[in-house]
């Protein structure tokens with residue numbers, strides 16, 4: 001019997017009405033003869049709300065307790081969805097990450113799935129139950145509860161699909177699929193029918209929040225075909241799969257304003273200095289993204305780098321110590337930066353994308369602060385104040401604008417009916 005694995009994001013489950021909408025979709029799959037496994041996120045903005053609460057009681061909440069708190073969000077959704085399915089006359093069973101056998105590494109808040117013991121899920125599926133697993137959570141071998149980082153339910157779903165040998169995995173969200181840019185920022189963005197794993201991986205790594213990067217990695221490594229589609233329509237969405245022969249020069253643009261830029265000024269330009277600074281930062285468990293070192297003048301240089309803004313509080317004491325130790329002049333923190341990344345597999349064989357990108361930015365009088373590239377990506381860091389303007393200008397310049405203007409379609413069929421009824 002074929003197995004459907006479907007993941008539903010927070011907006012798709014934001015109210016009891018929407019939970020019933022998801023329940024109907026899953027029940028319909030079962031009635032068509034499929035085995036059904038659903039992975040759920042927390043309802044609406046629950047995870048954000050829990051994070052705010054945690055920070056209200058402790059500005060730097062202990063990672064273990066934060067995991068225990070955040071994991072409750074997905075448990076609310078899973079049980080309500082199971083109840084809704086039973087309400088339709090179906091049979092469903094909800095499972096926490098632990099009950100679903102999801103074993104992770106020990107790093108709280110950013111754990112990675114290391115294995116999945118699928119016995120319990122398989123037994124339930126064989127009993128024709130719709131299995132609903134709480135996304136975003138797992139358990140270490142020692143029994144500690146962990147979460148997988150923001151957007152982690154995507155990864156739970158793809159990892160489960162891979163572990164159960166499912167052919168594909170459907171990721172239901174609040175837009176029609178993967179677009180050429182975030183359609184909320186670029187209303188002329190067009191929906192892609194398909195995109196390669198490689199390009200999706202670059203977009204996700206560059207901060208396009210629509211899918212968690214680890215999910216795309218799992219999918220590529222285990223050959224799971226992903227479909228990203230709307231929970232509010234029956235449109236086919238975007239297929240994420242192996243590359244076609246033809247590749248677009250630019251498939252999409254990622255927008256990321258979650259990073260901050262640090263510049264350490266007046267660093268003595270001696271052998272091993274960069275190694276010392278970045279070893280100390282790594283030791284604090286902080287990952288940096290871009291790094292730029294300037295040409296030295298009078299034996300001193302400046303080093304700039306970017307990192308997740310959420311890690312700043314942990315970084316600053318490390319920098320204070322390093323600046324004093326190395327005899328650097330000072331460091332500056334800039335939180336109003338944005339990274340824009342053009343991604344396209346066609347870049348590999350066609351030169352000139354970077355030149356055109358820089359020209360468009362200069363025509364709009366936008367200063368580039370940092371640049372980094374991979375074989376199929378060019379990223380720049382610019383001031384946040386001009387970032388949305390830059391994003392739209394690049395989108396137009398690289399011929400990505402579609403014919404339609406994006407409109408929110410977050411109504412389930414019965415929400416639409418209720419609205420129409422009211423309007424009468």
Ligand code: ADP
Nearest residue numbers: 009010011173174178179181182184208209210
């Ligand atoms: P879910 O709760 O379903 O996981 P997310 O909020 O995590 O949903 O991801 C969906 C959102 O990602 C969209 O509403 C959109 O604003 C944003 N997004 C960013 N980049 C893109 C893109 N390239 N294509 C589609 N959506 C994008």
Ligand code: ASP
Nearest residue numbers: 041047136150151152153
């Ligand atoms: N609820 C978690 C989050 O908001 C996980 C997810 O939605 O994928 O990040």
Ligand code: MG
Nearest residue numbers: 009151209210
């Ligand atoms: Mg998400």
